[in-house]
Amino acid sequence: MRRLTTLPAGLLALAGLLVSTGCGTTPTAVPAAAPPPVSTVVESDEFNATDVMFLQMSVPHHKAGLEIVRLAEDRAVRAEVKTLAAAIEVTQLSEVDSMTKWLADWEQPEKAGDDPQLHAGHGGDHSTSPEAIAELAATGSGEFEKAFLNLLIAHQHNAVxxxxxxxxxxxxPQAKDLAARIFDSRTAQIAQLLGYLD
Structure with missing residues (x-):
């Protein structure tokens, strides 16, 4: 059987560039980690409706997240915020590739549909609206970083x-492994982003 590997070392090193050392302190760079161990998750073609819905919700959610973090590229934000946004972009691009591949392999559509009631049974669709992203894009430079951090915190909370x-x-198993990694990484990102707001 094929085995999945965890994120490549380069992605982990980029995602781990910044670690908040406590509330209100200046984040410090951490050295690149050793290559991650091979995951014990064995690929399977078995899936249920929850697996499909998770991927169908996560793909557009990730794409909206990519729109958000790319807004920080050319705006007046602290270097550490810009670095974290770039790390999030790399990670989420990789995750979207995996998720769209799984949906294709399972012969499932990438999108569940536009009916808002589709997600009523699990607390809504957890999406960040195009209007909210457009409002962030239109935010003036003096207020942009705070607005960016607040929107990204809310967005990553929805990913959790x-x-x-x-x-x-x-x-x-591979979808559940990805969900566990998303849960842990976004929870850590939220804590880091909250530190930048202090």
Whole structure:
């Protein structure tokens, strides 16, 4: 059987460039970690409706997240905020590639549909609206960083909620492994982002 590997070392090193050393302190760079161990997750084609919904919700959610973090590229934000945004972009691009591949392999559509009632049974669709992203894009330079941090915190909180649904109800091992990694990484990012607001 094929085995999945965890994120490549380069992605982990980029995602781990900044670590908040406490509330209100200046984040410091950490050295690149050794290559991650091979995951023990064995690929499976078995999936249920929760696995499919997790991916169908996560793909557009990730794409909205990419729109958000890319706004920080050319705006007046602290270097550490810009670095974290770049790390999030790299990670989420990789995750979108995996998720769209799994949906294709399972012969499932990438999108569940536009009916808002589709997500009523699991707390809504947890998306960040195009209007909220457009409002952030239009924010003046003096207020941009604070608005960016607040929107990204809310967005990553929704990613945690989506991942929790998969952790509790999914059966596909690679999807559940991704959900666990999303849950942990976004929870850590939220703590880091909150530190930047202090």
């Amino acid at each position: 909620a989506i991942a929790k649904l998969e952790k509790e109800g999914g059966i596909n």
